[in-house]
Amino acid sequence: MENNAEIVTIYVMGKKHKVPGDLTIMKAMEYAGHQFTRGAGCRGGYCGACATLYRKKGSYKLEGALACQKIVEDGMYIAQIPFNPAEKTTYSLDELRPDANTILEYYPELSRCLACNTCTKACPQDIMVMDYVQASLRGDIEQAAKLSFDCISCGLCAVRCPAEIVPYNVGQLARRLYAKYIDGPSQHVLDRVKEVEEGKFDEGIKELKNMDKAALQERYETREKILE
Amino acid sequence: MTRLAYYPGCTLKTNAKNFEDSTIATAEKLGIELVEPERWNCCGTVHSLSTDDVMHHLAPIRNLIRVEELSNAGAVDSKQVVTLCAMCYNTLKRSNMVFNEDSDRKKKIRDNMYKEDIQYSGNVEVLHYLEVLREMGWDKVKEAVVNPLNGLKVAPYYGCLLLRPRGIGVDDTDNPTIMEDLVEALGAEAVHFAYSQKCCGSYNTVHMKEVVADLAHKIFKQAEEASADMLVTACPLCEYNLGPRQSEVEKRYPVFKSIPVVYFTQLMALAFGLGEEAAAFAGNKPDPRPLLRDKGLLEE
Numbered sequence: 001m002e003n004n005a006e007i008v009t010i011y012v013m014g015k016k017h018k019v020p021g022d023l024t025i026m027k028a029m030e031y032a033g034h035q036f037t038r039g040a041g042c043r044g045g046y047c048g049a050c051a052t053l054y055r056k057k058g059s060y061k062l063e064g065a066l067a068c069q070k071i072v073e074d075g076m077y078i079a080q081i082p083f084n085p086a087e088k089t090t091y092s093l094d095e096l097r098p099d100a101n102t103i104l105e106y107y108p109e110l111s112r113c114l115a116c117n118t119c120t121k122a123c124p125q126d127i128m129v130m131d132y133v134q135a136s137l138r139g140d141i142e143q144a145a146k147l148s149f150d151c152i153s154c155g156l157c158a159v160r161c162p163a164e165i166v167p168y169n170v171g172q173l174a175r176r177l178y179a180k181y182i183d184g185p186s187q188h189v190l191d192r193v194k195e196v197e198e199g200k201f202d203e204g205i206k207e208l209k210n211m212d213k214a215a216l217q218e219r220y221e222t223r224e225k226i227l228e
Numbered sequence: 229m230t231r232l233a234y235y236p237g238c239t240l241k242t243n244a245k246n247f248e249d250s251t252i253a254t255a256e257k258l259g260i261e262l263v264e265p266e267r268w269n270c271c272g273t274v275h276s277l278s279t280d281d282v283m284h285h286l287a288p289i290r291n292l293i294r295v296e297e298l299s300n301a302g303a304v305d306s307k308q309v310v311t312l313c314a315m316c317y318n319t320l321k322r323s324n325m326v327f328n329e330d331s332d333r334k335k336k337i338r339d340n341m342y343k344e345d346i347q348y349s350g351n352v353e354v355l356h357y358l359e360v361l362r363e364m365g366w367d368k369v370k371e372a373v374v375n376p377l378n379g380l381k382v383a384p385y386y387g388c389l390l391l392r393p394r395g396i397g398v399d400d401t402d403n404p405t406i407m408e409d410l411v412e413a414l415g416a417e418a419v420h421f422a423y424s425q426k427c428c429g430s431y432n433t434v435h436m437k438e439v440v441a442d443l444a445h446k447i448f449k450q451a452e453e454a455s456a457d458m459l460v461t462a463c464p465l466c467e468y469n470l471g472p473r474q475s476e477v478e479k480r481y482p483v484f485k486s487i488p489v490v491y492f493t494q495l496m497a498l499a500f501g502l503g504e505e506a507a508a509f510a511g512n513k514p515d516p517r518p519l520l521r522d523k524g525l526l527e528e
Contacts, residue, residue, distance in 0.1 A: 100242040115269040115287035117342040134269040138238035162283075 008074040025052055025067040025078060039082030043068045048152030051081040051124075053159070064122045064156040084155035086166040091173070098181040100139025107170050110137045112163035119157035119167050125150045129157045129167050136170050144171060145178030232360070233295045233309040234262035237271050237316035244464035246511030247312055250493035251357055253506030257372050258364065263304050265294035271316040272323060282336040288323035289337055292352040293344055300346070308353045310360055312493075314389040314463035321354040321396050356390065356398045357493070358406050358462060366413040374501040376415025380523050382495065383419040383456035384408055385447070387428055387466040407460060410492055414499040421454035423447045428469040440469045441476040445484060448477070452485055457519060459489040467491060472513040488516035498525060 005022035010032075017032035026040060041049030050067035057075030067080065089106045096102055104110055110133060119129035132147035148171030157167040195201075211219065232255075240248040255262050272287030295309040311317040327334050328350045338347055361369055384407030391397035391404055399406040404425075408418035426447055429440030447470065451459055461467050471489040478484050490512055497507035498520070504510070509517050520526035 113270065113287075114283050115272070115290050116283060116340065117286075117290070117344075121342045128267070130269065131267055137270060139242055 008072055008076075010072050010075075011077045013079055014077070019072060021072060021074065023072055025054070025065065025070050025072055025076075026050055028072045029067070029078070039067070039080045045069045046152060048154035049082075051084070051154040051156050051159075052078060053081060053156070054078045062160075064124060064160070066124045066154060069124065081155060081159060084158055086155065086158050086169065088166070088169050093176055093180055096177060098141050098177045102177060103136045103139070103141070103144070103170060103173055106173060107136070107165070109163065109165050110170060113137060113165060114163060116162060118160045118162060119165075122156040122160040124154060124156065125152060127151055129171075132171055132174070133165060133167050136174055141174050141177050142182055144174035145182075148172075148174060229256075229259055229261045230306075231261045231263050231304045232306065233298050233304045234264050235268060235271070235291055235295070235309050235311050235316060235320065236264060237311065237313045239313055239464040243468065244313070244491070246508035247464060247467075247491040247493060249508045250491060250497040250502075250506055251312055253502045254372075254493055254496040254500055255357075255360075257500050257502065258361075258368065260360070262310065263298060265291075265298055268294055271311075271313075271319045273315050273319050275319045275322045279333075282333060282340060285323045285326055285333065285337050286340060288320045289327055289348050290341065290344070291320060292324060292354075293341070293346060293348050295352045296346060296349060299352075306353075307351050308355055310355050310357050312357055312462070313465075314356070314387060315465060317354065317356045317398075318389040318396060324350070324352065324354055325396070356462070358390075358410065359398050361410060362406055366409050369410065369413040369496070373414055373499045375499050375525065377411075377495065377499050377523075377525055378415050380416040380520075380525060381419045381455055381457045382411045382416045382460050383421050383451045383454060383458070384411060384424055384492075385428075385451075385459045385461045385466060385470065385489070386425050387461065387463050388425070388430075390462055391425060407462070407492060411460065411495070414495055416495065416499075419451075419454045419456045421450045421456060423450040428463075428466045430465060430469070433465075433469050433473060437473065437476045438480065440473055441480050444470050444473060444477050445481050448484065448487055451487055456487060457523070458516060459487055460492045460495060461489060462492055474514060486514050488512065488514055488519055490516050 005020040007018050008021040010017055010019055010028060012029055012032060012034060019028040019031050023031060026043065039050050041047035045066055045068060052065050052067040053062055054065065055062050055077045056073060091106055113133050115130055115134065117130045119133065123129050127150055128147055132144045135143040135147060151168050151171050153168040155168065161167065208216065236248060252262055268291055270287050271291060272284055276284035296307065298304045299307045311320060327337060327348065386404055386407065391399060391401050394401050411418040423446060427443060429443045432439040459470060467489055474486055494507050494509060509515065517526055521528060
């Protein structure tokens, strides 16, 4: 494959590589011979598996990005965070109540938040992370759920938080409480579940299961593309 | 209507909702629209006294940025912000002072204030609602009274953060009169008592309830000796320690005489005739309504 892009120098875990400058961090690492066993998922910016920290040459700033979304820059020092050893509490949603202190009970470290906004700065989704952490702290479940809605749990906020809060788990609990107790069930979801249970898609699934690989591939390539 | 920025703080949205509801209603009656910023964070409690601690000033100053944004957008009529919780008032005002008086820390606070569109100028003035009322004039308050609280003996309880340290407090540190003046403007009788500035036990309420119970017992004993019918406060933590925590006092002091504790804004709502929705007495423990009915100030 021909690539006329300018060649740039990047450092993956300290090792120097020359790669085409129009690649994403993920593709550049693969170009350099790196094989992903962790830290890669959907490759479309949705799954949050490829959290990456980098620093540009000459800058003191440690920055964060999704490797599948961020284009490499000359002099970039790159380290992946394929797994974040974060505390995640267990709870039974049926036994919780959407009270002001519910989130704080499960994530008491929330009260250590200093409103420094480092989490917001680190978020590759441009979410106002500190604002939803603060909303959780004061028991505003609705605001916490709404502000954290676009979170993909990449973990960069938790890696950077000086108070060692795990914002993405906090936001997830807020969204679960909001969905179950405040917003309530959505009729269109209930309708669809009923359709599934009544077998609306059974024939279609059966058909797909019986197709050979070539037919399946053709079906995939000629599928209806909603976003185009 | 004068539009004034209003910083609620966490408690005003939960345990002290009756404080917020009664404030918004009484302010409106007095021609003030309280404008809450769309975004706000914890006030930063408690004020940090160490000189090398910049981190703890980020939260309060960030809230003052929100006020400045409201002002810049023309959503409020001044660069003032009114608070209700004594802790929020104290923390915001003291950090504001640190920012304006210590140029080294001002620079560090600015350097670490991530992801803000504007730099804080230092020009926001932090006020307590009591100060707004005093500035307006007690006569104005009196004019709004339709249901004077005649025959009610009210003991103002200040606690610590509303008055200290000197230069931050809303009134004279040792001889405050601001709540007495308000109570009298509402038609009630202000009762002075020796422990009006005694500590309520503060955050000991979390892990040493007995400390709070002992202090509360002393405070109530003094209030009783001064023949107070009721205590009035401006701090959600004082209200909690002297109100709902009375059950702990009762456990330790069986002959204890219970006295209701309300926010000053609730008495205002009652005197202004704004109804139970505004006065929100249902949120108080113990319930002050039987006493108010006995005094003929509340309908059966």
